[in-house]
Amino acid sequence: MSILIKNIELNATKQDILIEGNTISKIAPCIEFPADKIIDGTGKAAVPGLVNGHTHAAMTLMRGYADDMPLMPWLEQKIWPLEQKLNEEDVYWGAKLACLEMIKTGTTLMVDMYHYYNGTARAVEEMGIRAMLTFAGFDFNNPEFTELFKSNIEKYFNNLPAYSTRIEFAMGPHAIYTVSTNLMIWIKDFARVNGLRITTHLSETTDEVSNSLKTFGMSPVHYLNSIGFLGPNVSLAHCIHLEDDEIKLLADNGCQVVHNPASNLKLVSGNRFRYSDLKKAGVTVGIGTDGACSGNNLDMYEAMKLASLNGKLAWNDPTIWNADETFAAATEVAEAITGFRTGKIKEGFLADISLVDLNRPEMIPNFHLISNLVYSANGSVVDTVICDGKVLMENRHVPGEEEIMRKANEVAHDLVSR
């Protein structure tokens, strides 16, 4: 299968882009090639598929179910009781809806952490996007749960269904306050032995930090470092509350950090994400939407704008999180965070591309495309999405979308009334 995109705006020039198999094979003006499919890019710009660095896809089912509440009552009275009723089929439909929403808004790669791995994996497989998927690991310091999780992971990993290469299996311990030291160490060893990546929540709230100091006598990053957890295979979601020495440890160990501005604002976790200090130290910084019941959507365009605008305000500096580096945090970080060679439109990279419609009022004038994308656009500017060399959306239509929306809506309403 080959796709030839003609006359597309790419980095402020007119180009053709040739895709062969799942790879971008050639970028040049006026490519002649007998491609299976030709896409006319006139009036559009090619943009790398966006990277949602942290989400809980199936939580789309709980969108709008509980808002405007403090974190703990929100979790304890609303979210956790619903999650206890979830089954794999629910997660499958929630993740289908999430994939649909991400495709519609130009995201082709997500890092997910949730329950019922196979529910999410099946959804991703069918929807055609790329994903680093994890089992959310919890044991709440209960040794029985610790052993259960270990045996489940081993059993599962050794019998992985034959998912496509778009799906990466990774480890996802939930957080240092829900996972015992015993399990954390086992997870990082399991990941090292099997060459797996790990992602976890870290330093999301000041409570988490003070509990870490109380429980471990150390701040969260120092604690993870003390058990040998940190490494280039580790990405950490949130990291709102970091000290200087923690940033140095993250840099020294090659960890990545994923900022989730919408969730951090809505749940008042904090807005002083130390972007400039992390960048200066050499830490890769990505952006995520978090789950749709804190976010409340999966639109990475919106996440970029929130990251940039709040970063500027929080540090009283309008020059930081500029449009180009904000856009890079939602694209070029893909390989560092997931290993997938994507997030750039370059020969040899995976063919994960969206085509953005330039004939929209919010995209005019087009003085600086990246500025328009970060500060003015939302995900609805995306017209066409290609992932792994296959067209997932054309003219804003995803095959089967009506059925997905209908069914996910049913499942969500059934879940709350069950």
Place this chain on the structure above:
Amino acid sequence: MSILIKNIELNATKQDILIEGNTISKIAPCIEFPADKIIDGTGKAAVPGLVNGHTHAAMTLMRGYADDMPLMPWLEQKIWPLEQKLNEEDVYWGAKLACLEMIKTGTTLMVDMYHYYNGTARAVEEMGIRAMLTFAGFDFNNPEFTELFKSNIEKYFNNLPAYSTRIEFAMGPHAIYTVSTNLMIWIKDFARVNGLRITTHLSETTDEVSNSLKTFGMSPVHYLNSIGFLGPNVSLAHCIHLEDDEIKLLADNGCQVVHNPASNLKLVSGNRFRYSDLKKAGVTVGIGTDGACSGNNLDMYEAMKLASLNGKLAWNDPTIWNADETFAAATEVAEAITGFRTGKIKEGFLADISLVDLNRPEMIPNFHLISNLVYSANGSVVDTVICDGKVLMENRHVPGEEEIMRKANEVAHDLVSR
């Protein structure tokens, strides 16, 4: 002309809405009426046309021209030099683009302050939205400019073209640091004599506040109060930096305040907008996008989300700016801020209504429509827009939109290279 909207979701019920002339004449299930036009509302919800409480419409021409800069170099090196080159035709096309963007995102009423009143007024007249329009007033304490502005306003006001009732003439002194006390007093007297509303920028930055203390020996609100400026016909944009006694003065005088979160974040003016205190004091609070070269768009859905999320974070309280009250700040405030009887879908109100498409991934599930609108949606969920009883957009298409985008783009590029 009459329009009958059938089977529409309104306040979580199914209703028909009958529009006769420019007014909502009846709301009930199953209305039988031989309307000139029937709209099938199945799968859609009726939402009041949103109210953009503060903008500079024609600045769409400068969208993305200068970002990521501190306020003063941004103004002095980039924006003001461009504005000096503007002519009425430029403003007309910039405002046409702005109206198009607002219609596409469900806004039917704006409060505008800019140069070349007639350019903006012609655009609004043709595009069909509703607007309270002002001349931006400046004299920079130069008595020559003061007299020039006075005579211009008098001349203009006494020879107003016969614009439709959708356009309200109001006074728009720019700010206390660009308008002399002499001119401020003249403007407020002119407004009182002629029954006009006034809008101005106030307390946008800490510099403005400290300059006010230095120049007038008073904080900005006290200064305006001391010259008899405050009253129920006055709306104040920004008001980020208010003291308790200033809030009391605003409440006592019946002034309204319009919050512009995107601009305040991007230009790092501040995020501690005192929403709860203003509400408690009884001050009407609206929301605006500000101009598209600080915003960078005119999407009130985004402005609502930014206001709410940042309000929660700034005051460390996830319960404030809840979805319902945030939505009210973008709708129900219309009459208080502009006098137009709109912003609610109720019998007897002006027929300014948008129909929102519920079959979108980000609108599913629909546990609480207003939560989805404020936290998950963006303006692209709007399918149909009616203003003053006329259909301005159907199926997301506005007649003539291609020409407006083409021409506004040309004008913007010509402006920067002129």
